[in-house]
Amino acid sequence: DSGVTQTPKHLITATGQRVTLRCSPRSGDLSVYWYQQSLDQGLQFLIQYYNGEERAKGNILERFSAQQFPDLHSELNLSSLELGDSALYFCASSVVHRGGTEAFFGQGTRLTVV
Amino acid sequence: GIQVEQSPPDLILQEGANSTLRCNFSDSVNNLQWFHQNPWGQLINLFYIPSGTKQNGRLSATTVATERYSLLYISSSQTTDSGVYFCAVSRRDNQGGKLIFGQGTELSVKP
Numbered sequence: 001d002s003g004v005t006q007t008p009k010h011l012i013t014a015t016g017q018r019v020t021l022r023c024s025p026r027s028g029d030l031s032v033y034w035y036q037q038s039l040d041q042g043l044q045f046l047i048q049y050y051n052g053e054e055r056a057k058g059n060i061l062e063r064f065s066a067q068q069f070p071d072l073h074s075e076l077n078l079s080s081l082e083l084g085d086s087a088l089y090f091c092a093s094s095v096v097h098r099g100g101t102e103a104f105f106g107q108g109t110r111l112t113v114v
Numbered sequence: 115g116i117q118v119e120q121s122p123p124d125l126i127l128q129e130g131a132n133s134t135l136r137c138n139f140s141d142s143v144n145n146l147q148w149f150h151q152n153p154w155g156q157l158i159n160l161f162y163i164p165s166g167t168k169q170n171g172r173l174s175a176t177t178v179a180t181e182r183y184s185l186l187y188i189s190s191s192q193t194t195d196s197g198v199y200f201c202a203v204s205r206r207d208n209q210g211g212k213l214i215f216g217q218g219t220e221l222s223v224k225p
Contacts, residue, residue, distance in 0.1 A: 002158075002159065031211065033211075033212060033213075035213075042215060042217055042218070043200065043202075043215040044215075045212045045213065045214070048211075048212055056212050058212065088155055090157060092213075094211050097162070099144050099164065100144040100145035100162075100164050100204065100211070101145055101204070101211035102145065102147065102159075102162040103145075103147065103202075103211065103213055104159060105149070105156075105157040105159075107155075107156050108155050108156070108157070110155065
């Protein structure tokens with residue numbers, strides 16, 4: 001168990017709908033990262049929050065948004081869903097080592113858009 | 115951006131065999147991690163190893179940062195070792211620690 005909690009584990013929804021994925025980082029970790037794993041794109045970084053503020057942005061679509069709340073949990077909102085958004089979405093939090101950071105991943109949310 | 119290449123892309127082993135997985139990266143990094151994605155999709159941390167050598171049971175890893183590569187050794191493989199092994203790095207000048215993943219090595223261990 002990595003200590004990062006993601007809900008729900010599975011989600012099936014229709015095209016055009018909106019969903020919210022939730023993540024609780026490990027106790028004490030201030031950073032939350034969201035990644036998408038799809039068959040054609042592999043594992044890709046979407047967005048990072050640090051202590052409530054957006055820190056870095058990757059290839060995140062405009063239809064997607066995220067936020068981190070004062071209790072440090074984060075939500076990833078996906079709207080106007082398309083078939084191609086079907087993927088495994090991971091949340092991670094990180095611990096700082098001297099010179100770098102080590103990431104720990106949640107179990108993922110498997111999103112299926114039908 | 116930084117490129118991460120893993121080899122081989124696929125590997126089939128008999129139980130008990132040893133294997134070496136390789137990860138090459140194109141720029142200086144301050145983080146390198148190896149993960150195992152099991153058949154249920156979970157990403158399990160194996161090693162945080164930006165440089166040097168570490169061992170954990172039947173697994174060990176070595177990163178030679180100056181030559182921009184890392185190796186993951188699996189000895190006496192078991193069927194439970196099956197899955198995809200990912201190498202991921204973050205750049206030395208990167209703010210925040212976002213990881214860039216390789217495409218993975220898919221390992222299948224046959225009984």
